[in-house]
Amino acid sequence: MSTPISSYSSTFGFPILTVLVLLPAIAGAVVAVLPKRFGSVARSIAMSTSLGTLGLAVAMLVSFKSNTPGYQFFAKHLWVANFGISWELGVDGISLFLVVLTALVFPIVIGGSGVSTPEGLKSYMSWMLLLEGACMGCFLSLDIFVFFLFFEATLVPAYFLISRWGTGRRAFAATKFFLYTFLGSVFFFVAILIVAFDAKASTGHLSFDLITLSSGHFLSSGAAKWLFLAFTLAFAVKAPIFPFHTWSPDAYSSAPAGGSVVLAGVMAKLGTYGIIRFDLSLFPQAASVLAPLLLTLGVSGILYGAIVAAVQKDLKKVVAYSSLSHIGFIIMGLFAMSPQGLDGAVLQMINHGIIVAGLFLLIAMIARRRGTWNLTELSGLQKAAPVLAGVFTLVMLASVGLPGLNGFIGEFLILLGTFITHRWWAVVAGGGVILSVVYMLWAYQQAFHSKPQGDNAKVSDMALKEKLVMAPLIILIVFIGIYPKPILDRVTPTVNSLVHQVRTASHQPSEESR
Amino acid sequence: MLHSLAYIPGFALAGFVIVLLVGSRLGDPKAGWVATLAIAGSFVCSVLTFSGLMGRTSTGRSYVETLFTWIPVGSLHVTVSLLADPLSITMALFVTGVSTLIHLYAIGYMKRDRDFSKFFLYFNLFVFSMLMLVLSDNFVLTFLGWEGVGACSYFLISYFFERPSAATAGKFAFIVNRIGDFGFLMAMFLLFDHTRTLSYQGVFSKTAPPSCPSGPGGTLGHCVAQLSSGTLEAVCLLLFLGAVGKSAQLPLSLWLADAMEGPTPVSALIHAATMVTAGVYLMARVSPLLHLAPVASWVIAIVGVTTAFVAATIGTSQDDIKKVLAYSTVSQLGYMMLGVGSGAYVAAIFLMVTHAFYKALLFLGSGSVIHAMGDEQDIKKMGGLRRYMPITSVTFIIGWLSIAGVPPFSGFWSKGDVLDGAYTKSPILWAVGAVTAILTAYYMGREVYLVFFGEPRFKEVALNHGGDASTGHGHGGEPHEPTWHMWVPLVVLAFLAVVAGLLNLPFTSGLGYLEHWLTPVFGTTHLALSTSAKWLLAGSDAVLALAGVAIAWSIWRRAWDRPELEPNFLRSSWGLYKVYEYLVSKPAQAFANFAQATVETRIIDGTVNATGGLVAWTGLRLRKLQSGYVRNYALAIALGMAGVLIYLVVRAG
Numbered sequence A: 001m002s003t004p005i006s007s008y009s010s011t012f013g014f015p016i017l018t019v020l021v022l023l024p025a026i027a028g029a030v031v032a033v034l035p036k037r038f039g040s041v042a043r044s045i046a047m048s049t050s051l052g053t054l055g056l057a058v059a060m061l062v063s064f065k066s067n068t069p070g071y072q073f074f075a076k077h078l079w080v081a082n083f084g085i086s087w088e089l090g091v092d093g094i095s096l097f098l099v100v101l102t103a104l105v106f107p108i109v110i111g112g113s114g115v116s117t118p119e120g121l122k123s124y125m126s127w128m129l130l131l132e133g134a135c136m137g138c139f140l141s142l143d144i145f146v147f148f149l150f151f152e153a154t155l156v157p158a159y160f161l162i163s164r165w166g167t168g169r170r171a172f173a174a175t176k177f178f179l180y181t182f183l184g185s186v187f188f189f190v191a192i193l194i195v196a197f198d199a200k201a202s203t204g205h206l207s208f209d210l211i212t213l214s215s216g217h218f219l220s221s222g223a224a225k226w227l228f229l230a231f232t233l234a235f236a237v238k239a240p241i242f243p244f245h246t247w248s249p250d251a252y253s254s255a256p257a258g259g260s261v262v263l264a265g266v267m268a269k270l271g272t273y274g275i276i277r278f279d280l281s282l283f284p285q286a287a288s289v290l291a292p293l294l295l296t297l298g299v300s301g302i303l304y305g306a307i308v309a310a311v312q313k314d315l316k317k318v319v320a321y322s323s324l325s326h327i328g329f330i331i332m333g334l335f336a337m338s339p340q341g342l343d344g345a346v347l348q349m350i351n352h353g354i355i356v357a358g359l360f361l362l363i364a365m366i367a368r369r370r371g372t373w374n375l376t377e378l379s380g381l382q383k384a385a386p387v388l389a390g391v392f393t394l395v396m397l398a399s400v401g402l403p404g405l406n407g408f409i410g411e412f413l414i415l416l417g418t419f420i421t422h423r424w425w426a427v428v429a430g431g432g433v434i435l436s437v438v439y440m441l442w443a444y445q446q447a448f449h450s451k452p453q454g455d456n457a458k459v460s461d462m463a464l465k466e467k468l469v470m471a472p473l474i475i476l477i478v479f480i481g482i483y484p485k486p487i488l489d490r491v492t493p494t495v496n497s498l499v500h501q502v503r504t505a506s507h508q509p510s511e512e513s514r
Numbered sequence B: 001m002l003h004s005l006a007y008i009p010g011f012a013l014a015g016f017v018i019v020l021l022v023g024s025r026l027g028d029p030k031a032g033w034v035a036t037l038a039i040a041g042s043f044v045c046s047v048l049t050f051s052g053l054m055g056r057t058s059t060g061r062s063y064v065e066t067l068f069t070w071i072p073v074g075s076l077h078v079t080v081s082l083l084a085d086p087l088s089i090t091m092a093l094f095v096t097g098v099s100t101l102i103h104l105y106a107i108g109y110m111k112r113d114r115d116f117s118k119f120f121l122y123f124n125l126f127v128f129s130m131l132m133l134v135l136s137d138n139f140v141l142t143f144l145g146w147e148g149v150g151a152c153s154y155f156l157i158s159y160f161f162e163r164p165s166a167a168t169a170g171k172f173a174f175i176v177n178r179i180g181d182f183g184f185l186m187a188m189f190l191l192f193d194h195t196r197t198l199s200y201q202g203v204f205s206k207t208a209p210p211s212c213p214s215g216p217g218g219t220l221g222h223c224v225a226q227l228s229s230g231t232l233e234a235v236c237l238l239l240f241l242g243a244v245g246k247s248a249q250l251p252l253s254l255w256l257a258d259a260m261e262g263p264t265p266v267s268a269l270i271h272a273a274t275m276v277t278a279g280v281y282l283m284a285r286v287s288p289l290l291h292l293a294p295v296a297s298w299v300i301a302i303v304g305v306t307t308a309f310v311a312a313t314i315g316t317s318q319d320d321i322k323k324v325l326a327y328s329t330v331s332q333l334g335y336m337m338l339g340v341g342s343g344a345y346v347a348a349i350f351l352m353v354t355h356a357f358y359k360a361l362l363f364l365g366s367g368s369v370i371h372a373m374g375d376e377q378d379i380k381k382m383g384g385l386r387r388y389m390p391i392t393s394v395t396f397i398i399g400w401l402s403i404a405g406v407p408p409f410s411g412f413w414s415k416g417d418v419l420d421g422a423y424t425k426s427p428i429l430w431a432v433g434a435v436t437a438i439l440t441a442y443y444m445g446r447e448v449y450l451v452f453f454g455e456p457r458f459k460e461v462a463l464n465h466g467g468d469a470s471t472g473h474g475h476g477g478e479p480h481e482p483t484w485h486m487w488v489p490l491v492v493l494a495f496l497a498v499v500a501g502l503l504n505l506p507f508t509s510g511l512g513y514l515e516h517w518l519t520p521v522f523g524t525t526h527l528a529l530s531t532s533a534k535w536l537l538a539g540s541d542a543v544l545a546l547a548g549v550a551i552a553w554s555i556w557r558r559a560w561d562r563p564e565l566e567p568n569f570l571r572s573s574w575g576l577y578k579v580y581e582y583l584v585s586k587p588a589q590a591f592a593n594f595a596q597a598t599v600e601t602r603i604i605d606g607t608v609n610a611t612g613g614l615v616a617w618t619g620l621r622l623r624k625l626q627s628g629y630v631r632n633y634a635l636a637i638a639l640g641m642a643g644v645l646i647y648l649v650v651r652a653g
Helices: A016-032 A039-063 A093-111 A118-140 A144-153 A155-165 A170-203 A210-216 A221-238 A247-254 A257-282 A284-309 A315-335 A339-370 A386-399 A406-419 A423-448 A454-458 A464-482 A485-505 B007-054 B086-109 B116-135 B139-157 B164-195 B200-204 B220-224 B229-246 B254-261 B264-273 B275-285 B294-315 B321-341 B345-372 B390-404 B410-425 B427-452 B484-504 B513-522 B531-556 B573-612 B614-624 B629-652
Strands: A073-080 A085-091 B063-073 B076-084
Touching (some): A016 A039, A016 A093, A039 A093, A085 A093, A085 A118, A085 A144, A093 A257, A093 A339, A093 A485, A118 A144, A118 A257, A144 A155, A144 A170, A155 A170, A155 A257, A170 A210, A170 A221, A170 A247, A221 A257, A221 A284, A247 A257, A247 A315, A257 A339, A257 A485, A284 A315, A284 A423, A339 A386, A339 A464, A339 A485, A339 B063, A386 A406, A386 A464, A406 A423, A406 B063, A406 B164, B007 B116, B076 B116, B086 B275, B086 B345, B086 B484, B139 B164, B139 B254, B139 B275, B229 B294, B254 B264, B254 B321, B275 B345, B294 B321, B294 B410, B294 B427, B345 B410, B390 B410, B390 B427, B390 B484, B390 B531, B410 B531
Antiparallel strands (some): B063 B076
């Protein structure tokens, strides 16, 4: 097998990957130590830093070659030699778009944030930037130990964002989120150590290097199964995968708008990304053997999330459960073990990030006008705010997978990719296609249709700034729906080699034609 | 002539984009004119493409134009490609032609509507989607159009969204269509699994045994990939599930009646002439598969004829002028499905085209009546309108005679062809279809007599001025004819409804233009009927139609209230709404509530909370300790991590 690294990241003459992680993190630290009254300065720093990060991510995207597998950007500095820990970052077709998604979502959240008090603003911006740095670190790290550090590091800013700027039962929600995801990671940490020491047993060196570890397959299959489950539990809680999801409706609902967007849009992908990057690479055989279990959880999540979404009164919870349903699709695609399924899953991670960010931002706009997002108190918003209603409709239709919009491409690929390898799971999951319109159109009808009652008749329509916040998401929703080829051409080669690797490891016939 | 197919949907898309960007600034009526001209442009391009195809030999009348690659992953290679062949161009011609007329009509009908430009925005997007549906060369792009028209239908049914019934009807239509779409999706996956392609030509090439080369060789894979008959049956039945949803066949018919909540031009264009026929088109498109799937064909024929009959009986007892037409549409779609299921594909398409003319005419006529009556839709409160609205009355009566199948109007020829096809399949299918034909002539006759004949009953109920924000048509005095925007389309459609039979006359084979034209798509479909049998059938068709007309005349000429002829069972649509309610919506609701209250709250969340003692813990301790343990933990993690990092950096240094 050829080396998975196709070029060294000297394209820009400076360590772009390291900068992607450190730029927001350092800016976050700087903002944190600013005097309290510098709220607006903090916002400017946050905005320019996150836009700078986006610029770097886009530059990387532009120079990323299509139809080429492997890590096209790569950086490795041995860090702690005795422990085999290194600062090892890499971007391939799978992580590329998650890095871009992260870089895109943060400036939108920072630009659209509604925090007013200068003091609060400063800390808010600081936590946001630190969170961006941690998320970048997760998507870029190829050293499992460093990944774990970043993975846990995301909890801290997220916790403070929810507990400090949230609404409703925010202390409860933040605590539940923190403990649940933290406990989910305990086994993960133990499993990481076992993997590293296992490598030492066979090679003589401790290693946390994903590339070394995944090319060796040092593990016995019995142990691999348990390690796979330990890894997956952490990712399952983070994503979240049914039935490990109950922190998420509370957290999404109680978090401030920006917090919900980041939690569902970016942080949820840490879980699904962890599965594709670490589970499938390190334990391909175990992943194959246990695929039916994960497929079943995915399908259960698709249907269960959709059914429970249909009886929520809280619009944010509708989106939270719809998110559970969409994550179910992603999980199904990941474990379909076919190029179409895996491609669809990667694309759907991006799509879901865009769509769920759009929905939470739109709910925040409703909340700003009405002081509530409870469906029983909303009605007829379409009358006074037709543009808001139109944009909501478009994002909603993307969410239910209307062809021509981005959600369809992902869902279609996932369902097709699953159908050709695990037919009956795909058939059952197809029910989710029907259920998604039930809860979404129902929620839309509650909020936007019928005669506006009371204050609902007096809301203002979208302001220019709000349109600007939504514009990039809308453009991407339409563009990816019509022309996903540029993305697929960059994702597919990496996915193909991963599928090949999994199939080889599990002694399945490799069908190149698929 | 014009080679590039992309112009056909391109004009509609351009109209959509212009109205989207500047529609509200253009306003009433300019936005409507832009939209209408855009669709007229699509129509002209269709005509040019049609004449281009005519210029070729009949075997060469098919080409594919690939615009770009849409979804490429491994062996899946979906392109945005358009197919010009006799079937797709026939569809494009009547879709754009009828759409242009209805757009023009809507300029008059939607006058002074608050969201005038938005109406045309949706309307253009609808036509674009419909054209993608019929012109696509592959299943996936057809599915794009298929769902696109569904979304536009949703927008337009809930157009008067302030009315809860309109909002609910739109949602209902979308959900029911999604049930069908599930079938469509699964059919695609099954086809892809067996053939590794989703283009029509690619799939069809794997069904025809002669194309399989004998002996070993590189093309052997071609033979291995042959579709088994079981797979073919499954694919056809799954696609038919899609068609049942889209074309409102039983048991998924009711959404179409509810869809009458939309403005009348919407009912005419989407819920009569074009979108609802998409299911019929899809089944005709896959005729090479259906041809090899006898079970599926029987299912289609039986569902079709049952739908035709049931909907016709319901139509006899409705009081809403549009509901009668809605059930009539369901019934006519059933006839089309009967044609498809009987293998009479040309007849089905012929009926689809003529139906588009006369049903659009009837709907637009009803819109004209509704307008004149100040938004009254109850035919029991009308009567005698022929004295006030001569153009509307005459054209509406032409529509009636046409749908009734009275010779020589177009419906006689097209319905006759379908019934001939049904007869060769089974005389029982024919018999049910024949009874339905009497019912058709009858229920439409009832509507015509109640609306246009007899004594005016609306003076007693007083004209309801501007009751609906939709039309804002506040006028006093007597009902009158609408503006020219509205009556010109009526006259054109009436003319077409009279003469469209000329498309496919049965007397000699030379007169079967449509038959010849569509032969490259459907193959030669010679009916196993002797000439005398044909004459006998045609004669009985005519007698049945006239019988229905006569019965309607004898009953409704003078009377307007005969409750014994409008039983509650039929008024309430055979109790189907109750069936939906008790079989689907109530159990589903109960199940969802159970999932939320018990599974989610008690089991999944309850376990988590109990395990961590979280509820008690946060409830008791967090309230007492301001900072809270978790906050300390979080900070501890942050500090600990910083410590680890510093340690590692120092070690590394």
